[in-house]
Amino acid sequence: AQSVTQLDSQVPVFEEAPVELRCNYSSSVSVYLFWYVQYPNQGLQLLLKYLSGSTLVESINGFEAEFNKSQTSFHLRKPSVHISDTAEYFCAVSEGSGGSNYKLTFGKGTLLTVNP
Amino acid sequence: GAGVSQSPSNKVTEKGKDVELRCDPISGHTALYWYRQSLGQGLEFLIYFQGNSAPDKSGLPSDRFSAERTGGSVSTLTIQRTQQEDSAVYLCASSFYLRGDEQFFGPGTRLTVL
Numbered sequence: 001a002q003s004v005t006q007l008d009s010q011v012p013v014f015e016e017a018p019v020e021l022r023c024n025y026s027s028s029v030s031v032y033l034f035w036y037v038q039y040p041n042q043g044l045q046l047l048l049k050y051l052s053g054s055t056l057v058e059s060i061n062g063f064e065a066e067f068n069k070s071q072t073s074f075h076l077r078k079p080s081v082h083i084s085d086t087a088e089y090f091c092a093v094s095e096g097s098g099g100s101n102y103k104l105t106f107g108k109g110t111l112l113t114v115n116p
Numbered sequence: 117g118a119g120v121s122q123s124p125s126n127k128v129t130e131k132g133k134d135v136e137l138r139c140d141p142i143s144g145h146t147a148l149y150w151y152r153q154s155l156g157q158g159l160e161f162l163i164y165f166q167g168n169s170a171p172d173k174s175g176l177p178s179d180r181f182s183a184e185r186t187g188g189s190v191s192t193l194t195i196q197r198t199q200q201e202d203s204a205v206y207l208c209a210s211s212f213y214l215r216g217d218e219q220f221f222g223p224g225t226r227l228t229v230l
Binding site for chain 1: 119120147149151157158159160161164166172175207209211213216218219221222223224
């Protein structure tokens with residue numbers, strides 16, 4: 001069975017400050033890793049994903065995440081946040097092989113609040 | 117193009133009643149998923165449909181929950197004899213059937229059981 005731990009349920013930061021949202025997972029098999037974002041009053045959207053290859057993946061709006069296999073982590077970072085980044089962020093994992101690679105296991109989410 | 121749509125957006129029901137939640141996936145997506153988002157539990161996988169294959173029902177919390185997908189498109193999630201603990205946002209997602217492909221989520225149905 002897989003599990004995902006998001007260590008911080010809430011992260012308040014000031015605009016233009018750097019931020020890191022932490023995500024750790026446990027799995028007995030290889031994994032795919034995802035970050036989804038839920039803006040206020042909107043549905044879940046994929047932010048970025050790691051399937052294979054380069055362990056550093058980036059989104060179009062300046063977020064990046066690094067897959068660290070030895071630490072079983074997939075932390076999300078942004079060097080300078082904007083107020084529009086205020087949202088709830090969910091880390092998710094699925095099996096990278098085998099028959100259940102479709103099933104996403106989500107963390108409980110981190111609410112990022114960017115203050116002026 | 118149109119995204120995943122769900123109806124109703126909100127549903128308030130009395131304990132013991134049955135409810136049906138509907139999901140229209142993105143055209144061409146062969147995979148369809150239901151998740152539940154509730155306070156304290158986060159997002160939980162409920163059920164997965166892929167083409168004509170038998171669905172993966174491993175996430176359904178009890179036999180009061182069932183789902184079907186007609187014609188490989190629209191899906192209905194049915195909850196019988198609703199309980200207060202069923203109150204949650206029910207999310208539907210769809211994707212192409214590719215390893216690790218992005219799941220596109222609908223806006224959800226907020227179910228409140230009084």
